[in-house]
Amino acid sequence: MKKRILFITHRNPQGYRIQQYFPFLEKRGFEVELCTTESTFLQLLERVRAADVVYIQRLLLSSLKLPVMRKLAKRIVFDYDDAIMYGAKGESPTRRRKFKRMIAAADAVLAGNIFLLEEAKRHRHDALHYVPTVVDTGEYPVKVHERSVNPVMGWIGSSSTLRYIRDIKGLIASFLKAGQYSFEVVADAPPDFELTGMIFRKWEKEKEKAILLNFDIGIMPLTDDTWSRGKCGLKLIQYMALGLPSITNPVGAANEIITDGVDGFLRTKLEEWETVAKELAADPDLRRKVGKAARETVEERYSLRVWGPRVAEIIDSL
Helix, strand or coil, rough: CEEEEEEEEEECHHHHHCCHHHHHHCCEEEEEEEEEECCHHHHHHHHHHHHEEEEECCCCCCCHHHHHHHHHCEEEEEEEEECCCCCCCCCCCHCCCCCHHHHHHCCCCEEHHHHHHHHHHHEEEEEEEEECCECCHHHHHCCCCCCCCCCCCEEEHHHHHHHHHHHCHHHHHHHHHHCEEEEEEEECCCCCCCCEEEEECCCCHCCCCCHCCCEEEEEECCCHHHHHHCCHHHHHHHHHHHHEEEEEECHHHHHHHCCCCCCEECCCCCCHHHHHHHHHCCCCHHHHHHHHHHHHHHHHHCCCHHHHHHHHHHHHHC
16 A cells, blocks of 8 residues: 655755655655645645655755644654754844754654754754755766866855855955966856956856766855754766765764865865865875775765655654
């Protein structure tokens, strides 16, 4: 007999934590349905009644809607991969109350990094699962590192996170001025600042990996704040899956993902970033060595091959 699982999420579903698990759930006999907040609450409830498992991704339901959902749902999984209990602007008592209720109402909680998991532990200690954001490494070719006069340092992200690049634009500008690098930004919209020599490439899902493969070094600058600590390091994992060395700040999931000096570099001060970047630019063997270790880390700890069956098992065991 088929089991039914209903995924409920925002208008733009995040495939890395939803759609890529569908085949693993289907293999376990689940019939999968995806609904977004574009549906009315009454429409959602009709589907909730028919589902064996309701998987809520990131949504913080109100004190009016959650009890109704809980009463009708046979099982609820709550998944989150950002510091939604705080919000991008910092402390929010309203968000914290909603988050507490969501954690209490769920039959299983999936948290994207250790910081987020610890937030859930404030409210319960059972049925909590660490589930990092992962990639299908079979879809990621490995970079061939060769000597280059002008290696490409690159960053990928959404326009809402371009502020992290703005924070280090002085360093990037100095690299570009000295002719040490090309610098590429891949996003859904261009930066609101200009740097002479900076190349903007509009993000396209179908071309994403080909564009990233043009990078020689990937960067993920972060500020040490609550919102950044809630980030799950997807871009870092993407760089590493492609066999790229990367530089990031020792904040949140970056500390979980990177072993400093082995499969990437954790650096705080701009002068430390500069030192590592110069070393990587000058030494393709170093890029190749670190990139190889990075790929191995993703294969072992952040691959869909490893986590797909685990997530499906967690859900199927409810």
